[in-house]
Amino acid sequence: MPKDTSIKSVLIIGSGPIIIGQAVEFDYSGSQAALSLKDEGIEVSIINSNPATIMTDNVIGDHVYLWPLTCESVEKILQERHIDAVLPTMGGQTALNLAKEAEERGIWKKYGVRIIGVDIAAIEKTENREEFRQLMVDIGVGVAPSKIANSFLEGKEAAQEIGFPLVIRPSYTMGGSGGGFVHKKEDFDVALSRGLQASPTHEVLVEKAVIGWKEYELELLRDNKDNVIIICSIENFDPMGIHTGDSITVAPAMTLSDRCYQDMRNQAITMMRAIGNFAGGCNVQFSVNPADESIIAIEINPRVSRSSALASKATGYPIAKIAAKLAIGYNLDEIENQITKTTSAYFEPTLDYVIVKIPRWNFDKFKGANMELGLQMKAVGEVMAIGRTFIEALQKACQSLEIGRAGLGADGRQNRNLDEIMYGLEHPSWNRLFLVKDAMTLGVPMESIRKVTKIDKWFLLQIQELVQLEQELKRYSLNNIPKEFFFTLKQKGFSDVQISWLLGNGTTEDEVYERRKELGIKRVYKMVDTCAAEFPAQTPYYYSTFEDENESTPSDRKKIIVLGSGPNRIGQGIEFDYSCVHGLLAAKESGFESIMINCNPETVSTDFNMADKLYFEPVFWEHVREIIELEKPEGVIVQLGGQTALKMAEKLHQYGIKIIGTSYDNMDIAEDRGRFSDLLKDLGIPYPNYGVAEDAEEALVVAKKVGYPVLVRPSYVLGGQGMSIVINDEDLETAVVKLLGDLPGNRVLIDHFLDRAEEAESDSICDGEDVHIVGLMEHIEPAGIHSGDSSAVLPPFNLSDNVIRQMEEYSIKLAKALNVIGLLNIQFAIKDEKVYVIEANPRASRTVPFIAKAYDVPYINIAAKVMLGVNKLKDFKIERKLVGYAIKEPVFSFDKFPEVEKQLGPEMKSTGEAIRFIKDLEDPYFVKLYKEKSMYLSK
Amino acid sequence: MTYYTKLPAVLLLEDGTVYHGKAAGKIGTTTGEICFNTGMTGYQEVFTDPSYFGQIMVTTNAHIGNYGVHDEEIESGDIKISGLVCKNFNIAFSRKQSEKSIQDYFQEENIVGISDVDTRSLVRHIRDKGAMNAIISSEILDLEELKAKLAEVPSMDGLELSSQVSTKEAYFYGNEQGKHRVAVLDLGVKKNILRNFDDRDVYVKVFPAKTPFEEMEKWGADGYFISNGPGDPAAMPYAVETVKKALAADKPLFGICLGHQLLALANDIKTVKMFNGHRGLNHPVKNIIIDHCEVTSQNHGFGVVAEDVRNSDKVEITHLNLNDNSIEGIRVKNKKAFSVQYHPESSPGPHDSRYLFDQFVNFMDSEKQ
Secondary structure: OOOOOOOOEEEEEOOOOOEOOEOOHHHHHHHHHHHHHHHOOOEEEEEOOOOOOOOOOOOOOOEEEOOOOOHHHHHHHHHHOOOOEEEOOOOHHHHHHHHHHHHHOOHHHHOOOEEOOOOHHHHHHHHOHHHHHHHHHHHOOOOOOEEEEOOHHHHHHHHHHHOOOEEEEEOOOOOOOOOEEEOOHHHHHHHHHHHHHHOOOOOEEEEEOOOOOEEEEEEEEEOOOOOEEEEEEEEEOOOOOOOHHHOOEEEOOOOOOHHHHHHHHHHHHHHHHHHOOOOEEEEEEEEEOOOOOOEEEEEEEOOOOHHHHHHHHHHOOOHHHHHHHHHOOOOHHHOEOOOOOOOEOOOOOEOOOEEEEEEEOOHHHOOOOOOOOOOOOOOOEEEEEEEOOHHHHHHHHHHHOOOOOOOOOOOOOOOOOHHHHHHHHHOOOOOHHHHHHHHHHOOOOHHHHHHHHOOOHHHHHHHHHHHHHHHHHOOOOHHHOOHHHHHHHHHOOOOHHHHHHHHOOOOOHHHHHHHHHHOOOOOEEEEOOOEOOOOOOOOOEEEEEOOOOOOOOOOOOOEEEEEOOOOOEOOEOHHHHHHHHHHHHHHHHOOOEEEEEEOOOOOOOOOOOOOOEEEEOOOOHHHHHHHHHHHOOOEEEOOOOHHHHHOOHHHHHHOOOOEOOOOHHHHHHHHOHHHHHHHHHHHOOOOOOEEEEOOHHHHHHHHHHHOOOEEEEEOOOOOOOOOEEEOOHHHHHHHHHHHHHHOOOOOEEEEEOOOOOEEEEEEEEEEOOOEEEEEEEEEEEEOOOOHHHOOEEEOOOOOOHHHHHHHHHHHHHHHHHOOOEEEEEEEEEEEOOEEEEEEEEOOOOOHHHHHHHHHOOOHHHHHHHHHOOOOOHHHOOOOOOOOOEEEEEEEOOHHHOOOOOOOEOOOOOOOEEEEEEEOOOOOHHHHHHHHOOOOOEOO | OOHHHOOEEEEEEOOOOEEEEEEEEOOOEEEEEEEEEOOOOOHHHHHOOHHHOOEEEEEOOOEEOOOOEOOOOOOOOOOOOOEEEOOEEOOOOOOOOOOEOHHHHHHHOOOEEEEOOOHHHHHHHHHHHOOEEEEEEOOOOOHHHHHHHHHOOOOOOOOEOHHHHOOOOOEEEOOOOOOEEEEEEOOOOOHHHHHHHHHOOEEEEEEOOOOOHHHHHHOOOOEEEEOOOOEOHHHOHHHHHHHHHHHHOOOOEEEEOHHHHHHHHHOOOOEEEEEEEEEEEEEEEEEOOOOEEEEEEEEEEEEEOHHHHHHOOOEEEEEEEOOOOOEEEEEEOOOOEEEEOOOOOOOOOOOOOOHHHHHHHHHHHHHHO
16 A cells, blocks of 8 residues: 555654653664655654753754653644544653553543554553563464463462572663662562552563573664565674663674574564554564574564664664654555665665674663663663674774773783683673683683583674784784785774783784775775675775775765764763764755764764764774775864764864864863863953872872862763862872773862752853854752753853853853864863853753753754854844743653662763743642752762 | 685676685585575575576675575475675574575585675676576686686576576475375476475376476376476476366366466467576565565566467466566466466565465365365
8 A cells, every 4th residue: 555645744752851762863764764754745844842852952853842751742742733543652652651641531532533653552562571471372372481470479389380590571661770680599589579560550570581592683674565674683792681672782693593583583574463463564583492403482573673774774664764664554565765766675685794683781870780781771872883794893882982992802901810700601790702812812711611601602703703803913013014914903803902902012003094094905985785795785884894996986076074973971972973973964954975883873963864974983093094095075063973073073174184164272271181271261250270190199289289178080071971079188089099090091180069059051152253142041950960960041140241241251251261163062060250260162062952942943054054164143033932941850760770869960860851831930830840950969 | 703714705797806815615616607696584495496406696685694404495406506605604603593604505506606705896887788697606706717717607588597597307295195296397496396396285296397398297287387497498398288188178277486477488479588687586576466465475586478468368467576577487278287486486586476276276176176
């Protein structure tokens, strides 16, 4: 059946603020779905409370409702606008739950709205653990032995019957919330009550644990005629026992025979057919017993997911985009392949490369958190890397993580403590992959590693080969490495940094780089084309490797490269992706070819439809440098991709590559506390007393000089990492020692902390002549809580005109003094009507996207055009549309770490944010926030 | 074994293009028509598929050999491809069910391969230049010598190969008490076709390629099956004759791949050598009779002429390829005879099209009612 013409207006439900387990991937799916429907001439309305998303931007939706995700909001929209159908499958569990609630309350029926893309009964079947289990049994699909429990007593009975180890899976939760493994009887009671509490229906499944079995996922698409295709098979490097969101995953499946794969494929299709008749995407998870290749089903999700975002980027098949078209009636054979543009969308992508995804964790932000990985997802983001071998992709993924690693080991950061390594292998945490390599380097037999980790031997053998290559390399020096061996090293993903470290003797990265260029070893770029080159493809989506042929031919157009923000993490979230996307669009609009470099598979910026050309590569110097050498862009935008991109500025500057907008030197002034304070002094702008120390002893002297309480922090960090407020010598000593231990070689900044001060911030755009104040935001909480964790109000609600005047004056002065071309964010502390500048960041901040949404002004687009020099501020007519106030509300994921107390301080901990519009200060939501403003403040 | 110890190897194409790589499998020299397969699983089934006889296979999947080799997962008694070109030739494997590595397997079966080749570049080249002959060697690295050897290799066009891979003696497969009897004309039949018959309680007798129809008929079959196989169908007048006679016998008839092409030839539809064949596990086919799609496993370098099919008054189209609109299935009007260009037995590949075996069995059921 072609398009259903009775659907003219569709409501897409978003997933709300970013939390662990439900992140940026839904901005990608929501945006894709919206654009896909708009292509069909359908009017698209979007509801999402997350202002940092691209999907809530005017470039995506026709009507955007930045409202709380509640039935009340939905009903208000339906009263305001005629909606034919609602698409709830693009916004994760949040959207499905909202759709379900509205269904139960009869709202859809009342307004004549059809639910498309899923049916509610299907959700029921998949979310209700018992119903799912029974259904699997009925259709002959294997499942692990299990029992449902609705009470403590039933749970205990179930455990007795099933035996240990077992798994507790609460019904209707996401990201494995409240679930977990129980290895011993003694731990069961606590785990059971936690599970029962986590489930909104107080129901858990007690299931036999198949720890150590292999784990797989399939991504399916089905149309109205029941045509089904498998988009991607994904194999978990980490076997059963670790949530798939916390697992390193690989596509295509690496260790599966055709027989076993087809068995899985058949079962997945049977399962999808069994849960309902909807057209759309579906994710199925399986476990395979390595002993006999028997298969059991773990779960099925009848919606797009984190895995489908990954599968889309991994294969080039845009699942959400096609799923949206299927939801409005198209069939797969009526749609074209979005990459080749000549073949059919009804086909199964085939890969001639390997992708590896590694999750990114932020345990450092949750002091005291249980860092062991298990059933409940703990990662805050992820990276994906593409290579022509598994090991190349794996090393590239390590380079993408931004945890200071230059690949998988061989970079001077290895752990050599065998006890720690063995403990870490048995108790998986963020670093297990690295420990596997460290263990091999120390000579631990592979079989011992396999026994403890249960990681498939094939993967371990690939890693083992790295160790052999490293041994071999140590026989050479830079000048006598045979070309062929050098080439092999690069094919195996070794970075120049790793090679220089392995060679030792003071060999530098640059020397390695120069030597391999002399030998003619350079990167080539291959296309991601869904079809392993069987057909010519039109989509410029590339990754690098070391081989003969380069497929990426630079055009003769003027080009701009936008550096992305890498993996999501606390302090650097979706708002930077929002900014990058606008940077790309602005560059396009200004006549440039826009080129994106990023490695985050969840994002919109890595959607190959956004940039003119996408390099899915680590935002890692060596990779960035070679793309620049190939493309020869007019310049590189570093202001939009957060610290990730900004960190590249120094290198770019050093190598004479043009940075678009504010110069490196001016950025450095803002970052360098000494230079910055000198500048403030010259400009007559007040700032808190400060000093710099290199060790604890010096710190004590500085603290005495600036006066307690003091704020201690390292320079050049993200989201207040390592920052703390201390009130006496003893605490200071501890803080400094810890800080230098974590970040050796860093300097410690000690600022006098303005106690009981208020905090506010400004964002501005400067074109070199004029300064435009984008917005001022006042924090509800007192100074001392990281700005990302504060509730902030736009515009200020409680600051005097005098204070506002000072803030504006300082913003303008600083923007001019720093020769800002582009964006500038300034943090202020206000005490006794006096405004102090705490810091200035010459880049897109977390708040610009928020202000852009609240005022309905495309600020990033304006800033990008100003940066590019194609426009001056006076070219734009800026009209703010806000009535009343907009509150930025931080959202936390503390529930994933029940052992961690919710305490807020100078180090950021929130994972996401929501926007809330209020008419006036009598609003009960605001009143409550204001009353509780100091509640969570800690040191 | 590190990379460093591998011996060099070279691949030379008929048009003079050269790729350098490492020796994989047996050290030696081999020739054949180069073709590529885009499947991500099932390399062992592909290598043993008789339809690939005489071909040098380029596998596009990044890793080959990664799950080892398992005695049961074969489509014929030995490896049929004449050589392998791949990116990563993985000697190590983890699969418990596998008995040996791909390296040992190749050595046992005397198969020469080349790895560490930029297979993507190679596929792009073949895609643009079309099918051609090639030579792989890990013993002769002198290009002139290789060129001379390559020049002696005949073109696949007009080449009859079935009789080389077909069984020499007729044999039986399945349960003698099965509800139907099918006579299989073995032009290079895949084992999984026979398994699919057996699964449906069909007893088969497999006849050598050049068996006269009369001999097959004597056995008393309920239906005839014309198998897949290598080579140019136009060079097989003996088989076309057999199919014509089988059609005249008016029993249910089913053809797969080469069998499909022969059914077409028997109905005066010409076949043609394709610029690039279809080889992979992801080819989209639409059954236009029931309006439903299936993901199919394919392996053919020849095809039927679409125009001839469309103009034919004897056959009608049942299946179409969604990528290039080529003819994927036909049926003979007023007869219970049909054929598909792809591989419903799909080993390797998706099982979406297994219903065709049911359809064939249903035809035989209805004959008996």
